[in-house]
Amino acid sequence: MSQLLSHTAVSRSLDPCTLFPSSAVELPQGYELGVPLREAAQALAMTRTCGPAPVPCAADGEQLSDEYLQAKRARVESIIQGMSLPPAHQALYMGMEGGLGKGREKGGEVPNRGKRKPRVPQQQGAGVAGQGASAMGSPPTAECQQLREQLCFLEQQLRWLQERFSQVCDSGDAAQTQEGAEKVQLLPGKAGDRVGRDGVTTTHHPHTATLWEKDEEGRGNAGVLPSVARVLSQALKHELAGMTSRVVDSVLKTVWPKAASHLLQQQQELGPDARGECFPAGKGRKPLAKAPPPSTLGSPQPEAPSLSLGKSSQARSFSTEGVRNPHQAPSVGHRPGSTAPAVEDSQLLGQLLVYTPHNHRGSPTALERWPLEPPDARWAVTKLRPLAARPLGPGMVEGNRTLLTPTYVSFGEALTPGHLKKAKLMFFFTRYPSSALLRSYFLDVQFSRCINSQLIKWFSNFREFYYIQVEKFARQALLEGVTEATALHVSRDSELFRALNMHYNKGNDFQVPSRFLEVASLTLQEFFSAVRAGRDVDPSWKKPIYKIISKLDSHIPEVFKAAGCSQELPHN
DNA sequence: CAGAGGCCTG
């Protein structure tokens, strides 16, 4: 998408902003379900001082929807790309902090390493119960919890989209016309995301007007946007949206007939204009995008990635330095689609389905594209770079045919790197998945005892890494003089987060749910308290902590079920 | 005894 954007926009000297005004819609903070996640609230508040939510007018509502869909699609595409990026590419990013996985015991930070810990049969449960309870509070009904999570997830997704939009605008063309510059400024941070008309209400922030608003409200205000440019932008927007929709549809039809038909059905039910509809009533279940399977579309989405300890001044030592480059061009990675889409769309498709040197192997079925993405533009975009820069000439189009090769999705046989990546991302939601849960999320795998064990083992390894990291930082905090456990928080800027994110979400193509940050924070605090209290003398001192953390698993977005990750390894 | 978890090692 970014490619598409920059390409189109730049080539025509148009301010990307014009094309992609960031429409904003913020989920009502105090939404019925009242997402208790402080983080979410904070994030929303902080998300750029501005959270202008455009008022979806009937007129541009559709456009907005399209915009939204486009963005959604872009995310999907980028995820796919991320998924298919070869290690080499990922290494690029990894370079920064490389070696995280290895030097986990640097400086003997982790005691007891090296020597087998004495086995001490412990009375699991008992003593810990209290802690767990106090730490978690009264558990709301599972359903409520789930709704909450989903809402939160969606919220994050939206936030991510917002950022993404603004990024496109910001980086899209700093050198655009002055007008462009002005416009960018008009986009306060990220406008909120817009949600469907039902489900979630759109809030409107009087202070932050979005381009869209300007467009609508400022019809009479000539200063904001020259009428010519406006008309042009409108036209382009329409065209772009339409093209994208068609392409996506055609691809989907080809790749995933079933889903396509289902979507069509939905569209029909919703009416001709329902196409861009976002969230139908009720927990925003409806598809934000059409690509993913209906059932999964609206499910909770991931958030922005990153972990770090931060916030509290005391914890600053590890928190800061989460410097990222917010201006990476969002890229659109794509894997060759499957079969040939409509000819007329080939050109656009060519751009959408960017050819990645590393991606040919496969076959990216719609299923393989994770609709999950880094709502956090800063991270999200990070890894999709080079591709975005690659100009797609007409030749590219020709090449597409080759790229659009049939897909042979390995089904069942064994777990692939794609599955591993998926598992890692799932870890952000669940630290202790049951085999049943795993079974339900890895539908494209034929579960055998072996497979099951492997998956279980993976999570076991994930946990191990996770706890080691947290413990390391907890001890560090202690050494640095932190006194209050409550002063420790894992923010997206903290080192801890970075370490974890690096491990589970290398490509930064996934928006880590803020819930995970909370869990990490709690874990950190628990470790800190335990160590400070000298409880670590007990061989099994971690058990209580594990117990607490094991209760913090949250519902995994349905999207993961559909997310086919059976991509084959890039074997030549 | 099987399987989940965990710890350690390579």
Add this chain to the structure above:
DNA sequence: CAGGCCTCTG
């Protein structure tokens, strides 16, 4: 990460 080995649970 995968392996090996051990504990605990059912």
